[in-house]
Amino acid sequence: MNGLMMDCPLVIPSILKRATRYFPEKEIVSRYEDESIHRSNYGQLHARVVRLMNVLRDLGIKPGDRVATFAWNHRRHLELYFAVPCLGAVLHTVNLRLHREQLRYIFNHAQDRVIFADRSLAGLLAGLKPELPAVERYILMDERGPEPADLPTPWVDYEQLMEAASDREEFPKFDENTAAGLCYTSGTTGEPKGVLYSHRSTYLHAICGCMVDTSAVSERETLLPVVPMFHVNAWGLPYSSALAGATQVFPGPLVLDRPLAELLEAERVTIAVGIPLIWNRLYQYLKENRHDLSRLHTLFVGGAAAPRTLIEGFAHDFGINVVQGWGMTETSPVGTVSRLKSAMSDWTETERLKVQVKQGVPVVTFETRILDENEQDLPWDGHHVGELVVQGPWVASAYYENPGADAAFTKDGWFRTGDMATMDERGYMQIADRKKDLIKRKGEWISSVDMENEALVHPGVLEAAVVGRPDEACDELPVLFFVTRNEFAATVEIEDIIALLGRKFARWQLPKPEDVRHVPTLPKTSVGKIDKKALRLLLPCPPLKAQTTCNAHSQAP
């Protein structure tokens, strides 16, 4: 027997309608590269989205067609966030930091018919044009700055198309399982893989962001996503913010140090969202420069584990709560959020920090397990490390047009994340490593994330990365790369770092002194994570081919 409730689909047009109807005056602020500010609001957004839908219709875009964006965070990108899926087409946000080869692969694999690009970025596409036969139009968005010489031709101007388009409002109806968005993983191994989000998954994920114990987006907040809009839908915040009627501040390309701090201050931002690298830089900057960030109460951190020192520093020095989350392109992305439970308010700060460095409790609708090599469940004790597998209505069930990548999905409906993690008794998940980054030493695992966290406790260490180097036949040794803070560069001693690590790790786990290496910078991936694949190229020996076959012979100490 079925219930007798209305069959109302959860679709993105409803999010826009809600923002328009109940919060028309709430602001959408964009800052351009020249630091000028543009102000609009949800009422204006609605009118422009209606017009942009007609632009897309005029371009012949049909339901299911892919429309690509190649842009920073700004109001026109937000217009596309709504207009494309509201038409039943698929918004494909492309990571502008990818290599030329990856871009070529992605545009062709997605068969994008149109690319909406920032004028300042379009030069990156010019040379690619002959290799992108499916692309019919290049539409340039940013009105600022000089005309670059090497644009793809023919190109058309966004605002000219908008002026020419009708303002007749017509929202088609469709099922909630209709595709809405497409995003490719920026994995460092193999070809990028596409994840195709639905209206239902996007809407549910947006609601989840407004729940008190997740991102707590509400009408009274002002959100600034530093995380790019090409990076898993800016973690869903543009949709959550519109649903709640929150003010949105888009920073454009300038997201480091002074320009970021000034924007946070001027727009009285309350919640900002980005990767650890950004907040680490901001913290350094704020230690030396005075800004009134009294309205800023929460920094959400994802993309990589937030070091304990970052959480401590912001809390102590600025009274700002750093909240970690975990997610992936394949999980829309938010899967866990690390908030303290009420009983922990009586704990000591040290005890609380041990929880805050974890990636947190799975969010509503999300299921997690950790599996050993034989696909058996491991206990939730905070110690057993296994592969994290997940399930939920905003988790991918397959990659887009990529049957060869099916191994990531179990037969009984779970996604293998490739992350090695623990779950503790209270349900907090902690990432130990990417599966391929975990270091096997004498048959036991060493978490590179743990070791990096410990190294960062040293006041002179700004960034740290640990990778394994082959040692004997079945074993690896940890190698620690570190970058020093300017003012401490001369005072950091390798022995001090090893001694610090020795407080947490057994002697046989510690790196040898020659494996603790001071470097001027660490290589980063296109989404700002430390690029361990690139770091491994700095190692003396290539990985041993026999390595994966000899677990049976290795012995734990």
Added chain:
Amino acid sequence: MNGLMMDCPLVIPSILKRATRYFPEKEIVSRYEDESIHRSNYGQLHARVVRLMNVLRDLGIKPGDRVATFAWNHRRHLELYFAVPCLGAVLHTVNLRLHREQLRYIFNHAQDRVIFADRSLAGLLAGLKPELPAVERYILMDERGPEPADLPTPWVDYEQLMEAASDREEFPKFDENTAAGLCYTSGTTGEPKGVLYSHRSTYLHAICGCMVDTSAVSERETLLPVVPMFHVNAWGLPYSSALAGATQVFPGPLVLDRPLAELLEAERVTIAVGIPLIWNRLYQYLKENRHDLSRLHTLFVGGAAAPRTLIEGFAHDFGINVVQGWGMTETSPVGTVSRLKSAMSDWTETERLKVQVKQGVPVVTFETRILDENEQDLPWDGHHVGELVVQGPWVASAYYENPGADAAFTKDGWFRTGDMATMDERGYMQIADRKKDLIKRKGEWISSVDMENEALVHPGVLEAAVVGRPDEACDELPVLFFVTRNEFAATVEIEDIIALLGRKFARWQLPKPEDVRHVPTLPKTSVGKIDKKALRLLLPCPPLKAQTTCNAHSQAP
């Protein structure tokens, strides 16, 4: 093209699983009629639900079967909230305050196979038994108190069945549109009508309750539903609380004055939920009796409009935020919540109160319109009064097994609420009246709710109700019934009340002095609303038959 997200249904078993897995130690507190306290937690709840599912299986309950409850708010009722729908059966919560005839009709219409009743209430069912042929078993729940003489026989004891049942855990899988709950309207006209909730509607409604701008249920809250669990699922709070891991406090039958205040204090309740009547009584009680309710920050009010005086009183005297919502059995129930928008924080208290007395902004997924008599949309200006029609994934699309009641649903998919309301420019809805309670005077509408609100401004007036009495052929006159506060009884002057009303209403709208009537009490419906149908019986003249046909002749002044 469909998205490639997992097909994970939104079902009630996931709510239980979440509470159990992440918040097993969070408490479920029940207070019995003898004021003794029982403490359990979500971990224990899970074990008991598994066992109760096996009890239901042993009784032969199959998916789709209706299982009735006839009980106050307590932990065993909560066990049924999960066990019945987790089995794929339908939880039918019956209003124990209904008349015998209505009970007979409802049990027979629903064809309940089993009734779970509180021992103290079972006597009400004893005489009905011969008239309920579909009911196979009566199961008595409350272990406290003496054995009443007139129980329905044969009956069985809840705990005996639990002891005999297996603890084998088996959760069947089903579609999210499967029926989960059944609740009958307690409308004062016609036969009660059943609303059949689905797992999807219940789950989405539960998530909505955890959003910051709705009920903001979170892990750190302690919730006390005064609203009965037989009244539209206690407004969904047991499910929202379990989803969030919030502490739940169930008050049993004692929800007035001292027992309520003591429970709020002892259990450090942070959010309590009920109808205006309850909070009005509590306010009076707290004015005269000292309790430490410093943890209580929010009282949610629904079921009837909260008077301005109640909102003001709690804010001024106790620092407690009274938040109104609006909903109906047909809307699961929450449809609107009245929270102030951030821009209103600069407003004067008087301006803010004008917003707070409204029923609020539609919640996520919820659509509203107000229609005139020709089904045309009226402007959202805060003045035009029309019938509120609504749409959303937790709104009924039909009544259960009742094709005769289809007129409540429009052909294009909206539910006619029967409430007359305004919507203002900011999207705040305000109920003017039930359609049948609105008073027509010289061709214009008078809102009885507005007039009651004004009368309650008089410090001597405790309760007020306005109904229309026929005057000339096409017109009605308002009649105001009021109850005085004890300490003011001697000092209330009819003229003063009329003068008060005169500040807001035109002279031709005011009641005549002989139509302002002091009464010792006001009649109430089974869910605690003022029973205007009963009040009309006190009026001198019967309604005129010709009344509805002569609108064309009447003139606005």
